[in-house]
Amino acid sequence: MGWIGETVDSIKSIKIRQLLTQAITLGMIVTSALIIWKALMCVTGTESPVVVVLSGSMEPGFKRGDILFLHMTKEPIRAGEIVVFNVDGRDIPIVHRAIKVHERENTGHVDVLTKGDNNDVDDIGLYADGQFWLHRHHIMGRAVGFLPYVGWVTIIMSEKPIIKYILIGALGLLVITSKD
Amino acid sequence: MHSFGYRANALLTFAVTILAFICAIASFSDNFSNQTPSAQIQILNINWFQKQPHGNDEVSLTLNITADLQSLFTWNTKQVFAFVAAEYETSKNSLNQVSLWDAIIPEKEEANFWIQISNKYRFIDQGHNLRGKDFNLTLHWHVMPKTGKMFADKIVMSGYRLPNAYR
Numbered sequence: 001m002g003w004i005g006e007t008v009d010s011i012k013s014i015k016i017r018q019l020l021t022q023a024i025t026l027g028m029i030v031t032s033a034l035i036i037w038k039a040l041m042c043v044t045g046t047e048s049p050v051v052v053v054l055s056g057s058m059e060p061g062f063k064r065g066d067i068l069f070l071h072m073t074k075e076p077i078r079a080g081e082i083v084v085f086n087v088d089g090r091d092i093p094i095v096h097r098a099i100k101v102h103e104r105e106n107t108g109h110v111d112v113l114t115k116g117d118n119n120d121v122d123d124i125g126l127y128a129d130g131q132f133w134l135h136r137h138h139i140m141g142r143a144v145g146f147l148p149y150v151g152w153v154t155i156i157m158s159e160k161p162i163i164k165y166i167l168i169g170a171l172g173l174l175v176i177t178s179k180d
Numbered sequence: 181m182h183s184f185g186y187r188a189n190a191l192l193t194f195a196v197t198i199l200a201f202i203c204a205i206a207s208f209s210d211n212f213s214n215q216t217p218s219a220q221i222q223i224l225n226i227n228w229f230q231k232q233p234h235g236n237d238e239v240s241l242t243l244n245i246t247a248d249l250q251s252l253f254t255w256n257t258k259q260v261f262a263f264v265a266a267e268y269e270t271s272k273n274s275l276n277q278v279s280l281w282d283a284i285i286p287e288k289e290e291a292n293f294w295i296q297i298s299n300k301y302r303f304i305d306q307g308h309n310l311r312g313k314d315f316n317l318t319l320h321w322h323v324m325p326k327t328g329k330m331f332a333d334k335i336v337m338s339g340y341r342l343p344n345a346y347r
Contacts, residue, residue, distance in 0.1 A: 060258070060259060060284065060286065061258065061259055061261065061284070061324045062324075078277065079263075079265045079277035079278075079279055079320065080261075080263060080265070080279075080320040080322055080332060080334075081332070082322070082330075097261075097322075099263070099278075099279035099282070099301060100277065100278050100279060100301075101275065101276070101277040102273050102275075102276050102277075102306050103273055103274050103275040103276070104272065104273055104274070105271070105272060105273060105274045111306070117261060117282075117284060122301070143330065144329060144330060145207070145328055145329045145330065146324070146325065146327065146328065146330060147203060147327055147328075148326070148327060
C-alpha cells in the first residue's frame with residue numbers, strides 16, 4: 001500500500017504545467033519546420049525543393065551525397081538543363097541532363113531525352129517499357145543550385161535506419177531531460 | 181551553462197552558420213565575373229543522310245569546333261559542361277534541340293580548345309523533315325560551381341543547312 005502511495009505521489013509531483021509547456025514547445029518547433037518546408041515548396045514550385053544526389057551518374061559535377069536545390073517554372077524544358085525526374089512506377093528521383101528536346105507547335109507539349117553526364121548511353125533504358133521520351137509531368141524540377149557533401153546525413157539515415165532511431169531517441173531524451 | 185554539452189552545441193551552431201554564410205558569399209561573387217567566351221563551329225562533312233526504317237531522318241556530320249571558354253572559370257568553378265546542339269523548326273514541332281556533342285571541362289587550361297569529331301549523339305528527327313533544312317548550331321555551357329548557383333548561357337551560330345537529298 002505504501003508503494004502505491006509513493007507512486008501516486010511521484011506522479012502528482014510531475015508538474016503538469018511544465019510538461020505541457022515542453023510538449024507545446026516541441027510541437028511549435030516541429031510545425032515551424034513544416035511551415036518552412038511547405039513555404040519552400042510554394043516558392044520553388046516543386047514538390048521537393050531539395051534533393052540528394054544518390055548515384056555517380058553526373059560525376060564529376062555532382063557526387064553522391066551532394067544536395068541540389070530545385071526550381072520549377074512554367075517555361076518549357078530546354079536542352080542542357082539538369083532535370084530531376086521520376087519514372088512511372090519508381091519512386092527514386094533521378095538527376096540527369098536533357099540532351100534532346102522536341103516541342104510541339106500548338107500544344108507546347110515537350111518530349112525530352114535525358115542522359116547522365118558520366119553515363120555512356122542515354123536514359124532510354126531507365127524509362128518505362130515502351131517509353132522513349134520524358135514529358136512535363138515526369139519532371140519534378142530543374143537544378144539551380146548545389147551544396148557539396150551535406151546530403152550524406154540523409155543517405156546514411158536512409159541506408160542504416162538504426163542511426164535514424166538512435167538520433168531521434170537521443171533528441172527525445174535531450175528534450176525530456178532538459179531543465180528549461 | 182558552462183557544461184561541455186552547451187559549449188559544443190554553441191560552437192557547432194556557430195560553425196555551421198559561418199560555413200553557410202561563406203558558401204552564400206562564394207556563390208554571390210560569381211555574379212561579378214566578366215565573361216567573354218567565344219566559339220566557332222564548322223561543318224566539315226555530311227557523312228551520310230538517310231531515312232531510318234521507322235521513318236525518321238538521321239544525319240551524321242563531322243564538326244570542327246573551336247572555342248575559348250576560359251573567361252567562364254572563377255575561383256568557385258568546379259567544371260564547365262559544354263555541349264553543341266542543333267536547333268531547328270519543323271511543321272510539327274516549334275523547336276527541336278538535338279545535342280550533338282558534349283564535353284566536361286574540369287580546368288581553365290583545357291577551356292581553350294579545338295576539336296574535330298563526328299557527332300557523339302545521333303541527330304535524329306521526329307519525322308522526315310530534314311531535307312534542305314536550315315538549322316542553328318548552338319554552343320551551350322553550364323558552369324557548375326564548387327558551391328551555390330549554377331549559371332548557363334549559349335552562343336547561337338546560324339546559317340547551316342542540310343542537303344536537299346538523302347545521300
